[in-house]
Amino acid sequence: MTTVDNTNQVPARVGTRPALETRELHVSFGHNPVLRDVNLVVPSHTAVGLVGESGSGKSTLGKTVVGINRPRQGQVLVDGEDVASAGKRRRAELRRQVQYIPQDPFSSLSPRRTIGQTLAEALDPGKAKTSQHQDRITEVLEQVRLGADAMGKYPHQFSGGQRQRIAIARALILQPRLIIADEITSALDVSVQAEILTLLRSLKSTTEASMLFISHNLAVVQALCEYVVVLYQGVVVEQGSVDDVYREPRHDYTRGLLASVPGSEGFSLD
Numbered sequence: 162m163t164t165v166d167n168t169n170q171v172p173a174r175v176g177t178r179p180a181l182e183t184r185e186l187h188v189s190f191g192h193n194p195v196l197r198d199v200n201l202v203v204p205s206h207t208a209v210g211l212v213g214e215s216g217s218g219k220s221t222l223g224k225t226v227v228g229i230n231r232p233r234q235g236q237v238l239v240d241g242e243d244v245a246s247a248g249k250r251r252r253a254e255l256r257r258q259v260q261y262i263p264q265d266p267f268s269s270l271s272p273r274r275t276i277g278q279t280l281a282e283a284l285d286p287g288k289a290k291t292s293q294h295q296d297r298i299t300e301v302l303e304q305v306r307l308g309a310d311a312m313g314k315y316p317h318q319f320s321g322g323q324r325q326r327i328a329i330a331r332a333l334i335l336q337p338r339l340i341i342a343d344e345i346t347s348a349l350d351v352s353v354q355a356e357i358l359t360l361l362r363s364l365k366s367t368t369e370a371s372m373l374f375i376s377h378n379l380a381v382v383q384a385l386c387e388y389v390v391v392l393y394q395g396v397v398v399e400q401g402s403v404d405d406v407y408r409e410p411r412h413d414y415t416r417g418l419l420a421s422v423p424g425s426e427g428f429s430l431d
């Protein structure tokens with residue numbers, strides 16, 4: 162097997178702080194090391210795909226960035242600031258800058274709250290009233306191509322793809338620096354998947370958010386991301402521009418992943 166290339170190959174944009182950086186991140190569950198020495202950068206206004214087979218640690222990485230898991234060692238920097246060393250208030254602000262969208266929005270959208278209440282709650286936890294935030298909620302629902310009438314409805318009244326749009330709206334409403342999208346299209350039909358990817362592509366140009374797009378599907382990553390990071394058994398084995406890594410993978414594991422893409426011709430949005 163070729164050697165592991167764990168040096169960061171994703172260039173930060175000149176003059177801008179990366180939305181996210183991890184430095185020598187180690188995460189274990191009990192005695193089970195799940196992430197080892199993970200260094201990655203998500204530059205400003207950029208989408209980075211995080212790929213790897215099931216169990217490679219992709220979700221663990223996303224959840225560690227948002228503070229659900231605690232690293233055993235290493236740093237998570239949001240907008241250039243080490244989250245763990247920030248004061249309590251600043252840490253909360255930095256956490257708001259990173260929004261995590263899980264694969265299954267049904268599990269994360271309260272069935273007893275209207276979409277308006279859920280979005281107001283994201284803006285104003287604990288004391289939110291939909292009526293106070295109506296304009297912003299309407300705006301964000303339009304951004305994800307849902308009408309303002311969605312505000313008064315409940316999650317079960319929407320399809321899987323529409324619920325993912327709601328989850329994206331809930332992330333966007335805080336105008337985050339980074340969205341971590343964790344397999345958000347993998348449970349959807351291919352046509353709905355393409356619609357969500359088209360939406361995410363348009364949001365890349367109309368919002369300030371960068372994206373860490375977690376997927377086991379390399380074709381989907383190619384359709385959306387400029388850079389890709391390949392995780393294998395908790396270790397970054399390769400990273401770089403999607404064009405370079407897909408054209409000339411340097412690691413056997415990446416070559417295997419690419420060979421398993423049906424037709425290997427990529428995923429088309431058109």
Ligand SMILES: Nc1ncnc2c1ncn2[C@@H]1O[C@H](COP(=O)(O)OP(=O)(O)OP(=O)(O)O)[C@@H](O)[C@H]1O
Pocket residue numbers: 190195213214215216217218219220221222377
């Ligand atoms: N809370 C937890 N407690 C114990 N072990 C965990 C926990 N979360 C994840 N793991 C273990 O960490 C490893 C990596 O899991 P993770 O969900 O990060 O992988 P993944 O690459 O996202 O996989 P998938 O594509 O299937 O979602 C697995 O062995 C998993 O069992």
